[in-house]
Amino acid sequence: PAVMRDWTKIPRILAGEWPQKWRDIETQSPTLWPQLGAFDTEFTSNGYLLRHSLAYQDKSGLRCHVVEGKKYRDIRSSVSPNSTVVMHNAISDIKYLKEVFPPSTDLSIPHIRIEDTMLAHSVLWSEQLHRLGFLGSLYARINRWKHLARSNEIEYSAGDAVATLDAWAELNRQLQKEPALWHIYKEQALPAMVQIEHDEPFGLRTHQERVRSVIAE
DSSP: HHHOOOOOOOOHHHOOSOOOOOOBBSSSOOOSSSSSSEEEEOOTTTOOOEEEEEEEEEEEHHHHEETTTOOOOOOOOOOOOTTEESSSSSSHHHHHHHSSSOOOSTSSSTTTEEEEEEHHHHHOOOOOOOOHHHHHHHHHOOOGGGGGGOOOOOHHHHHHHHHHHHHHHHHHHHHHHHHHHHHHHHIHHHHHHHHHHTTTTOOOOOOHHHHHHHOOO
């Protein structure tokens, strides 16, 4: 599938339709949170938030915000009803989303839905790589960007959000065609992620003897 996807890009490249260029990256949070947006963060090994990025589509086209540190606006009153926030490996980013989205953010809050492209891809294509760089090579409207991690941190962060947004558009389409996989993603994978994220500070109780036997198996 990955090789086939690459070949399908050739007519788009020749027609000047790929890769697409985005407008200037905005350095503040939006005044109104989008109905559907992709959220990503960069943080240090000890958990200090360096920046977060947000990508979404509106009537004017692709919008991308990269906000340094904690300079985001207070958006408590600007969240649209039933907003969807897409993340790649949400368990790493959701704690920072909670800082941007007071009060606490999880699937129990009715006006915010969480989607996870890593989980969706693992359900659909279990044998493939699930890294964002790989998903971006398949589905993103932009060209490679992961090599910019040190040379252009802002564009690197923006690329993560854009690739997550584009990956979800395609993975969501694929899940809609596979009701059984949609059920696994929605009823098993996402709830497990939320539970693990909630319990991570305290640890998860496990059946230790069973764990040892599984490791041996």
